[in-house]
Amino acid sequence: MAVARRRWVRRILFLAGGLVVGAAAVLLAIWGDWAQERFHGVLAYSRYWALVVTPLGFAVVVWLTRRFFPDAQGSGIPQAIAARAITDPETRGRLVSLRMAAGKIFLTLLGMLSGASTGREGPTVQVGASIMFAAGRLSPRRQAGLILAGSAAGVAAAFNTPLAGIVFAIEEMSKSFEARTSGLIIGCIIIAGMTSVFFLGNYTYFGVSHAALHDRGVWMAVPLCGVVGGLLGGGFSKVVVTMSRGLPNRAGALIKARPVAFAAACGLAVACCGLLSGDAIYGTGYHQVDQVLSGSGTLSWDFGILKLLATAISSISGIPGGIFSPSLAVGAGFGFNIAQLFPADAMGAVVLLGMVAYFAGVTQAPITAFVIVTEMTDNHDMLLPLMAAAAIAHGASRLVCREGIYHALSKGFLPAKPAKAAPAKDASSTPDSASG
Structure with a gap:
């Protein structure tokens, strides 16, 4: 009972x-x-x-x-x-x-x-x-x-x-x-x-996307987005993890000693990125991605890099905030740039590939990446290309950052392990005893 x-x-x-x-x-x-x-x-x-x-x-x-x-x-x-x-x-x-x-x-x-x-x-x-x-x-x-x-x-x-x-x-x-x-x-x-x-309401985060890879030639975007997104995502993770552990120089000591001043400097850098982007990089990036996927808007050529910089700076500043949506926006920006190499009707599909590739590169969780993008757009026609791009991005990311960002950062919140005591030396092995 x-x-x-x-x-x-x-x-x-x-x-x-x-x-x-x-x-x-x-x-x-x-x-x-x-x-x-x-x-x-x-x-x-x-x-x-x-x-x-x-x-x-x-x-x-x-x-x-x-x-x-x-x-x-x-x-x-x-x-x-x-x-x-x-x-x-x-x-x-x-x-x-x-x-x-x-x-x-x-x-x-x-x-x-x-x-x-x-x-x-x-x-x-x-x-x-x-x-x-x-x-x-x-x-x-x-x-x-x-x-x-x-x-x-x-x-x-x-x-x-x-x-x-x-x-x-x-x-x-x-x-x-x-x-x-x-x-x-x-x-x-x-x-x-x-x-x-x-x-x-029963909504999909980015609406319903009907994008698909209709032309065989456009399939080249899968490995291209996978490699680019994976390397960039791995680079982002490497920077954030390295900064969280502290730089081993005077700059690192200064940041540690003046965290509020460093946060203000980071805020100024984000504001500069915002001015350069035409105020497009603030917040989650949801509206910019939604517009480009629906075909009602476009992105500037520098949106991806400025959004990446703003997100990295926000992440290392010490303020609370997530990287899920901003990472999808960064991926959409680079996907938009890569889409210029392919026919115009492939725009939506390549943007989705860029989103899943960069997200998988940052998190090194490829299954979560393609599942979440598929559910957020209600697009099952792109499932196989998204899976492939996520897998390639995962491999490319590990060339830059060996561990996923979340698990690497989680180690900083674990209690410090007690230092092991040095083993006592055997008295018989000391120089005095050897000579006596």
């Missing part, structure tokens, strides 16, 4: 947690759009306000992060991965808790309000993990599974991509599948997705 009761408690925790995670994702989506609109409203008075608002905003966000939420910086996915690896509940609570979830939401929105090139999907993962960890207080034996479920539910609800949430749980969060809790994890993802659909 007691065993049955515990099982029902666990099931209720997963499903109720999915409902709350879905609601949190909806709120973060609505507030995130509001924050971006307010920032662009400021730019409507003068584009050059970014030179003041963005550096000041970055500095304030980093100060608040370091002062009140020291483990909220960056995407949030590395924290969720680290929390699963940690067994001590108190140490886990430092990375995932209701307090951390509230701080992550607030600081992410404040960063977007400042014009950061960040997204909300990574933060939604940490928020989802935090909510499920709080629920796990009632079922301590399943805390790791609850964190996994909350993370995956966050992806599913943020993009309305339930299948991608499941794949993300397997490929990125756990590197395996936990058979004992798999059904509950899927149930949590479904509930979170249904909550998002209930409030926002």
Whole structure:
């Protein structure tokens, strides 16, 4: 009887947690759009306000992060991965808790309000993990599974991509599948997705794309996008991981000693990228990608590189914010450039290849990459080309950065291992004893 009761408690925790995670994702989506609109409203008075608002905003966000939420910086996915690896509940609570979830939401929105090139999907993962960890207080034996479920539910609800949430749980969060809790994890993802659909409607993130590779010659775009996207994505990851570990020189020491000033400098650099791009690189990049995929807009030739620079600078500044949507936007920018080499009717297809290739290069999670892009565009005609581009990009990325960005960054949130004591020398081997 007691065993049955515990099982029902666990099931209720997963499903109720999915409902709350879905609601949190909806709120973060609505507030995130509001924050971006307010920032662009400021730019409507003068584009050059970014030179003041963005550096000041970055500095304030980093100060608040370091002062009140020291483990909220960056995407949030590395924290969720680290929390699963940690067994001590108190140490886990430092990375995932209701307090951390509230701080992550607030600081992410404040960063977007400042014009950061960040997204909300990574933060939604940490928020989802935090909510499920709080629920796990009632079922301590399943805390790791609850964190996994909350993370995956966050992806599913943020993009309305339930299948991608499941794949993300397997490929990125756990590197395996936990058979004992798999059904509950899927149930949590479904509930979170249904909550998002209930409030926002049954939408696809980038609408419905009918792009396809009709001409055999256009298939050359698959390896081309795969290699370019993989190398660029790997380069982005290498820079972010290296900066997170600290530069081994005077510049690294100065950045460590003056984190708020460094954040302000990063904000100024992002504002400069914004001015050069015609204000196109701020925020998630959703509208620019949506327009080019729907054929109602175009991208400038330098959008991809400026968006990459702005996203990298935002990521190393120390402010909370995700890289999911910005990475898709960067990939779309490079895909748009590569599409100029092919017939005009292949534009949409090549842009999709660029998106999945760069995303796979950054995350080194190729299955998640092509599944999430397929679900976000409801385009199954491109499934095989997207799979191939993601696989090529994964291999190319590993030539530059040996480990995926999220798992590499998660190591910085793990407790430091105690140094091993040096073995005592045998007295008989000392010079004195040898000579005596």
